Amino acid sequence: MKKSVGMFVLIMVVGMALVIGGIGNAQTKTPAKPPGKAPTKAPEAAKVDVNKATADQLTKCGISGTLAKSIVEYREKSGPFKSPDDLMKVKGMNKELFNKLSPKMDKGSLFITPAVDDDEPDLKPSKC
Numbered sequence: 001m002k003k004s005v006g007m008f009v010l011i012m013v014v015g016m017a018l019v020i021g022g023i024g025n026a027q028t029k030t031p032a033k034p035p036g037k038a039p040t041k042a043p044e045a046a047k048v049d050v051n052k053a054t055a056d057q058l059t060k061c062g063i064s065g066t067l068a069k070s071i072v073e074y075r076e077k078s079g080p081f082k083s084p085d086d087l088m089k090v091k092g093m094n095k096e097l098f099n100k101l102s103p104k105m106d107k108g109s110l111f112i113t114p115a116v117d118d119d120e121p122d123l124k125p126s127k128c
Helices: 002-028 055-059 065-078 084-089 095-101
Strands: 104-106 109-112
Touching (some): 065 084
Antiparallel strands (some): 104 109
16 A cells, blocks of 8 residues: 555656646747748848939839939039938938938948838727
8 A cells, every 4th residue: 555655656757847847838839930931031121221222222212213313413523422411412212201211321331221201000909
């Protein structure tokens, strides 16, 4: 009888250890990503170097074709942009678009982030 009680206790202890270990592992696992969704790129990948971009590349950032051509022409006449404020010197650039593009200097080049359409809904989950 003592032997069977001891065996029962041993089995219970091992079983509890396995259950507790399984619960710990379940909490640390990363949930699977839903199928069919491509990973979103980091903002760094979306940045465009205004000092090297073509007019076509600039239009993909939410800049009109006319303004994109003006940016390239200004750069060709005046040299590379040395500060974000230089972008405001381009004919047709306005403060609203300037703010949307978020121009920033990095290692001697001026980078912009493509403008986001405000008409698009924000699909982030609510914090309810």
